[in-house]
Amino acid sequence: MWKTIVRRILIMIPQLLVLSILIFILAKLMPGDPFTGMITPETDPARVAELREKAGLNDPVLVQYVRWVKNSLQGDFGKSYTFKRDVASLIGERALNTFWLSLLSVILLYAIAIPLGVLSGRFQNSILDKIIVLYSFITFAIPVFVLALLFLFFFGYKLEWFPTVGSVDIKYDPGTIGYIWSKIYHMLLPAITTAILGTTGVIQYLRSEVIDSKTMDYVRTARSKGIPIKKVYSRHIFRNSLLPIAAFFGFTITGLLGGSIFIETIFGYQGMGQLFISSLSSRDYSVITALVMLYGFLALLGSLLSDIIMSIVDPRIRIE
Template sequence: MWKFILRRFLVMIPQLFLLSLIVFMMAKAMPGDALSGQELNPKANPAELERIREELGLNDPWYQQYARWAGNAVQGDFGISYTHKTPVMDVIEDRLWNTVFLALVTLIFTYMLAIPLGILSGRYNDTWIDKSVTGYSYLGFGTPIFIFALIMLFIFGFALDWFPSGGSVDSKVEEGTFAYVVSKINHLILPALSTALIATTSTIQYLRNEIIDNKIKDFVRTARSKGVPESNVYSRHILRNSFLPIAAFLGYEITGLIGGSVIIETIFSYPGLGQLFLSSVSLRDFSVVTAIVMMTGFATLLGTLLSDIILSAVDPRIRIE
């Protein structure tokens, strides 16, 4: 197992290099630069803007800019945000934990809903329970997340006023207090639940199909022929094997929620990485854009590794060496 993990980390090095090159070139291909917007200001001095460009190295050849950026990025330095006038990592750090907390709460809600529904649908397939759960899954598959999130925001954020309609914490509470923690959780529930109700549909279908397939396998028939109680057949034989694909996708689920939070954070005005990414693109803040994409790409590679490790840990018969 340790040899496999080491090999995977070594393979990640050229993958990260290629990702960084693609991200940097795509950022440079965007029209204009961080100072382009200031040129529209009638009070702006073109000579002064050109001097700043030269000072920041924006006029250097792309390969020199990439080498300078990549060398600093390896050390954890992604430069200075042109918009916020502070180090990029300081800007990202303020938003990173908000996105991480949102992803974790969403994941908890997703599995709290998906696992019981998937088990019920698979165990009692072709019954009214299965048809109800399957109908919910099809409805979730066909509903765009941004439309569903807007409906949830209107109903529970504005009409019923059960949850805050934006932000990550109440500005009136003091940081570090119990009221601050309660406010944080209260701001997380609505966006996390809105995402989970849509994201849960794929997990339900995976689990349902695995249970139905495993119910007719030879090892299940053998267990029943030996007189094993039906509850033990489901818990030790059917469910254990049915959870393998769910466990394998755990790493992808975590990184996917972190990287795919742009829509939810924008709709709920939640100050996370997704909202920061959109605003940085519109403001041509290349330093922040490239840093966020690189961090998301690195998290995706780690999620892939985590999924393989979890899969081999859940089933001792599977050992990736």
Template sequence: MWKTIVRRFLIMIPQLFVLSLIIFVMAQFMPGDPFTGKITPETDPARIEELREQAGLNDPWYQQYARWIGNAFQGDFGNSYTYKIEVSTLIGERAINTFWLSLLSAIFLYAIAVPLGVLAGRYNDSLFDRGVILYSFISFAIPTFVLALIFLYIFGYQLGWFPTSGSVDVTQEPGTFGYTMSKIYHMLLPAITYAVLGTTAIIQYLRTEVVDAKTMDYVRTARSKGIPMRKVYTRHIFRNSLLPVAAFFGFTITGLLGGSIFIETIFAFPGMGQLFISSIASRDYSVITALVMLYGFLALLGSLLSDIIMSIVDPRIRIE
């Protein structure tokens, strides 16, 4: 198993190299550059050209790429043209906000999806099951930005139950209990919205697995031995039904740092998703390339983690 894990990590190196090349070339085709937005009628064109020359934007693309990838291997992704700080520092600050928001979202997601999926499968074709299926269809059909706007309007502006923007109350001092509670309070509405939209797949997987498991021989054998149905569900059906969910758990873990572009943008939450959108709008190449590289690495890492988790949950599966 360990040999396979090391081999998979080694395979990631050329994959990330190819990804970095594609990302960098595509960034070069974007119209304009980081200094385009600074041009006004009063701007001296010579000064803008001087800034471009200092930033190396007039060099051939392959020279820019060689310089960028060499620095990237040393952990230096350059400076943000918009925020005027190091890209690694900027992403680190936003990644913390995104991580906690996504972690809270994942807690709500599984707290909603697992009970609904298992109970819908156990009492399939009942009124409760039909209600869960209807909920799944509605949550699947509604676009992310539509539900986010509805929740923001109702619970944020009309009822005033939750903040409508930001990640913390500016009057709170960092490190205090009030500061922590304020951050959680600001994350509740975006996290609930994110969770409601993400439950569909898990509910359907669990429901289908539970319905199928009820007809399996091991369930009949357990029932014939007089084992109560409650224990059959908790010890046999529930555990086996979680296998499809475990298969995606690795992507869920790595997705904690990916963030949600729509959720963070609509709720004005300063996370990775919002940073990605703002960087594209301002043509902040250094931030864009670093973020896409991070997303690519997280996708590859998620695939590996899913394989490892599956091998742990199901002893029949081994990574070879």
């Protein structure tokens, strides 16, 4: 197993190299540069040309790429021309906000989806099952931005139960109880929205596995021995039904840092998704390239973690 993990990590190196080349080329093909927005009728062209020369934008493309890769390996992703800060510290700050929001979303997602999936599979074709299936169809069909806007309008503006923008109230000092509660309070509505939209897949997978498991020989054997039906579901059916969910758990873990572009943008939550959109609109290439590279790395890491988790949960499964 460890040899396979090392091999998979080594394979990730050329994959990341190819990804870095594609990202750098696409960034260069985008119109304008970070200094384009500074140009006005009153702007001195010589000053703009001086800034571009100082930033190394006039160097050959190969020289710029090698310099970018070398600096990135040292943890230096450059400076954000929009925020006037180091890209690494900026992403680190936003990644922390995204992590807590995503962690709360995942907790709520599984708290909703697992009971509904088990109940739907256990009471197949009942009224409860039909209601849960209908709920799954609705959450699957509704677009992310539609539900987010509905929740924001109804619960944020109409009922005023939740804040409508930001990640924390600025009147609280960091580390205080009020500050911590404000952070949680600002995360609740976007986390609930994300969780509801993410329950569809888990419910359907779990429902199908529970229905299939009910006809297995080990279940018949357990019931013939007089084991109560609740224990049959909790100790046998439920545990085996979690395997398909475990297959995607690695992507769920890495997704904690990926964030949601739509959710964070609509709710004005200061995370990585909102940072990505604002960087695109301002042509902040140093932030864009760093974020896309991070997303690519997280996708590869998620695939590896999913295989590892599957091999731990079910010893019969081995990483190929």
